Amino acid sequence: MRVVKKKERSVNIPTIEEVENEQKRLRHQAVYQRTLRGTIAVLLVVAAISVLVATLWMPVLQIYGSSMSPTLEAGQIVVSVKTNQLKTGEVVAFWQGNKLLVKRVIAGPGQWVDIDMDGNVTVDGKELTEDYLDVKALGNCDVDLPHQVEESRWFLMGDNRDVSVDSRSAAIGDVSKDQIEGKIVFRIWPLKEFGSIQ
Template identity: 55%
Template sequence: MKQRGTVVILPTSGEAEEALRREQDARRYHATLRSTLFSLVVVAAVSVLVATIWLPVLRIYGKSMTPTLCEGEIVVSLKGSSFRTGDIVGLYVGNKLLVKRVIAGPGQWVDIDGEGTVYVDGEMLEEPYLMDKALGDVNIGLPYQVPDERYFVMGDHRSTSADSRNTAVGCIAEEQIVGRIVFRVWPLSHFGGVGDGQNGRF
């Protein structure tokens, strides 16, 4: 409504309808904006929750898992409580996050000869994922029996990996394991599943 001196000019019906339409459009826009922002916040929160609880995302540091996994790569792990020979797992040793391969489980016997060939319960372990074998840094008595509720793990780069062959790392308890590495998301040129090197488990 516009007022000029003492003359009151009323809006036409068309002007009133246009003003009403603009007001309704503004309300719809703000409602849509609030709904979109709410949805984005919920999706982000769920994504963080999923990544934290079920699918932790890890970045590879060091060279102990080459050539299977290289420094700087980003992988997704799957939480669980069932691990078997050949699985690649993320694990904590102290405050360090390491990535290693499960070689043997609770109660199994591990032996390694001078050339680095690994035997589990007396049978040679087929390891097609290795480029080179090496005895590595061993200070445990061989053959070695894995304690109850523990896993014997080794890196794929046997000559440099610090793993269960040395008491500085030792065998790993299940609660130390973050999850089984199942997928590589970076770099994009290597995007895809990370198997166990033996039976294609993902």
């Protein structure tokens, strides 16, 4: 940098190299700010879309309690898909008052359900093969058996039959289509168990 004296006052005049370095710094700063604003905008859009998808089409749920053990354990996070087409054996989430519960579809509208003292379940006279259970049990059952499922409703049971409060209890009973939030299709947490729900 050259120093020029003028009337006993020194004036600093930048060199060409210093001017070029300052221009580079300003250009870099402008590019950085544009990139940062663009990245934030993209992240906000992605977050908004994720919230919309999670709310409208694929709700993400955390499992509490042990009523679906061993299939689903407390603390696991699952994804559900909104659907009106349910099949026996599928796991669904449904609203009971202000609580969201997760159970397995055992029977559909109009079907007859019976459960013996050993916990063997029959639907329309045919015994279900329930490989997903650790232990069979009659559990908390205060509905009259055999039980015919009401129209437009579903008979649901937890996989941990000893502790699950489900359609076997008059407190819940048959679950209407309007109560059903969606079908549980995927486990996303913990990562070691990442995958589809059988």
